[in-house]
Amino acid sequence: MKENNHQVDRNTTVIKIRELYKSFGEKHVLQGIDLDLYKGENVVVLGRSGTGKSVLIKIIIGLLKQDAGTVNVLGEDVDQLKDADLRALRLKVGFSFQSSALYDSMTVGENLAFPLQRNNRSFTKDQIRKTVDIVLEAIGLPDTINQLPSELSGGQKKRIGIGRTLILRPEIMLYDEPTAGLDPITSMELNKLIIAVKERFNTSSIIITHDLTCAKEVGDRVAVMDEGKFIQTGTFDEVFNEKTGLIKSFYDYNFIQ
Numbered sequence: 001m002k003e004n005n006h007q008v009d010r011n012t013t014v015i016k017i018r019e020l021y022k023s024f025g026e027k028h029v030l031q032g033i034d035l036d037l038y039k040g041e042n043v044v045v046l047g048r049s050g051t052g053k054s055v056l057i058k059i060i061i062g063l064l065k066q067d068a069g070t071v072n073v074l075g076e077d078v079d080q081l082k083d084a085d086l087r088a089l090r091l092k093v094g095f096s097f098q099s100s101a102l103y104d105s106m107t108v109g110e111n112l113a114f115p116l117q118r119n120n121r122s123f124t125k126d127q128i129r130k131t132v133d134i135v136l137e138a139i140g141l142p143d144t145i146n147q148l149p150s151e152l153s154g155g156q157k158k159r160i161g162i163g164r165t166l167i168l169r170p171e172i173m174l175y176d177e178p179t180a181g182l183d184p185i186t187s188m189e190l191n192k193l194i195i196a197v198k199e200r201f202n203t204s205s206i207i208i209t210h211d212l213t214c215a216k217e218v219g220d221r222v223a224v225m226d227e228g229k230f231i232q233t234g235t236f237d238e239v240f241n242e243k244t245g246l247i248k249s250f251y252d253y254n255f256i257q
């Protein structure tokens, strides 16, 4: 059991996915996905490239429509929502891109303030500044407020990307390969940040990764995707206890190489 597992509320499901199918022409990408994300939980989705992890995330935030099945996010069936309701739902679901997607010409402070200025026009300058300060402190980079993205390391950019997502106080966080391209020490710091975000901001998260250390550190549960289905779901130890087939390949590649 993880120390932070006590925060998981198994009576409240924030994302409920049932019998989800998605094909592109003859390419059957998602072939019957079921998933519950509980309040306060971090679920890691592991899978080889091209197994459909990004397609799953896009359906969750309504960027793609499924062929069959249901995706319920915070009580709403995503594919049934009108545009305005979908936009409102997206404000409650923070999506942290693989590339940090920061605006190069804006300082860190301006990058963080931008989503607030755009989505929450009632905020005063002072409130915006305070919110930016709180988030910068939470992500451990209070001194970068006046820096440009080009002056930051890869790990710092990822943190700021997460901070920019947090600024709107989402209930759910979706992380797309948060540790990709980072050295092991910076990856470990990012794992700690993902756990800290959950504890401090009460978020529930889906984390897409190939990185088993990340999965082990941050995941209350791990779901292994292969050919559009989850072939194993459970705690990291449950999933990797019996190492056969794809699970073995993943384990060997990450830990024995």
Ligand SMILES: Nc1ncnc2c1ncn2[C@@H]1O[C@H](COP(=O)(O)OP(=O)(O)OP(=O)(O)O)[C@@H](O)[C@H]1O
Residues within 6 Å of the ligand: 024, 027, 029, 047, 048, 049, 050, 051, 052, 053, 054, 055, 056
């Ligand atoms: N809009 C689209 N049109 C056609 N095919 C698509 C589209 N989006 C995704 N695919 C296909 O769906 C499959 C799954 O893609 P997806 O990006 O979800 O993989 P992934 O598991 O996220 O991979 P990676 O780990 O490399 O990011 C791929 O074969 C991809 O080519």
